Amino acid sequence: MEQQFNFSPNPLAKFLKKQPEQFTREDIISYMTGNDIRLLNFRYPGEDGRLKTLNFAIHSVDHLNKILTFGERVDGSSLFSFMETGSSDLYVIPRYQTAFLNPFSEIPSVEILCSFFDHTGNLLELAPENILRNASRYFNESTGLEMKMLGELEYYVNSPTDSLFQATDQKGYHESEPFAKFEWMRKEALRLIAECGGQIKYGHSEVGNFTKEDEAFEQHEIEFLPTSPEMAADQILIAKWILRMLADQLNVEISFAPKISTGKAGNGLHFHMMILKDDQNIVMENEHLSTTTKKIIAGILDLADALTAFGNTVPTSYLRLVPNQEAPTYICWGERNRSALVRIPLGWTGGNNMAEIVNPGMTKDTKSPTNQTQTFEFRVPDGSANIHLIMAGLLISAVHGLKMNDALEQAESLYVKGNIFHTSDFKNLNQLPASCYESLNASMRKEMYL
16 A cells, blocks of 8 residues: 655644644644644734734633634724724634744744634725635636636845855856855745745746845745635745745845846746636646637736736836846737746647656656646736735636637737747737836726726
């Protein structure tokens, strides 16, 4: 009989012998009492996108049970600008499946993400996390489909220049130590994110490497695996927190800013999407892009300029959206095309057993994952994005595309081959907003859809 292993790096999952999505209130209590953990921290994102904290010193099992059951009250007006001080009390209620052991605290503590509820005991309507939850439900109910999503988190590490093994300017893609000075920091981040419940695809150094006087700037990326939109957002929030904590410990600066120097690669926050029907990926159909996917892409392209209001929220966002910087500028899509706004990445549909070719006789029974891993990628957002709102916007745009009468014709007309700046094709395409002002106008014109 094949031996079974629990590969989850989450200490709670290992102790409880179950996956996080199965965690119950009693499981959290069992873990904390079984490991003599007396501190519990509620975590929730404010309007600024950073995780906030509410600390509890647990004095009894009854105390812990009440906190996990009823949550606590917080001042919503200090967290969200849309809340008035005259009626600002909110509840924060823990979501058990998000529990993890704090990897930085000298005193062992359990962290758990929370949802906001209003004074009536209902989910806070305008909380970004709830907007995303409602958008996901709307997509599922409107289409009978399921969407999985993942983010690609890019960031720069800024430190004093090291004269040894300097990286080549703007040639940092997949660079290794000793040229990539903070590869080890990225690997530590991967380990900690996984322990905190993140599902990671991979990490690598990115294109952006440059020096300015006595400072060095080094770019990295962490990409996650496809999961529910809500969990995909949680993963990015936790990853940003972990990276900032590591940077603070190492006394280096870390930046998710869209653009930190003219002519240098900016920090994107690309989102990949996967469409499922009856648990089967339907992005591809008979080794070609499916009709459903083309319609969804048409909807996203139709609202792409308005989506910048959520995905590109600061003036420097629009310094990133320039030609020949691997960032989109014009509204179009293409296969394996990094100059397009929506990209269809290379899939595993070639049919060859590539592992067998380089490992003769060792992998004869290996089957290609074919279409089940295929995604499509929205390349516009950057590190300033409101994570929950841009993901909600993509879900709404997908429904919009499925309802458009001319979706397939729109998709056909906006398809491009090759680098659009090496041809004259881009002259016939609409351009993305070039400023926050243009982004606002686009969102106001299309607010009926979003």
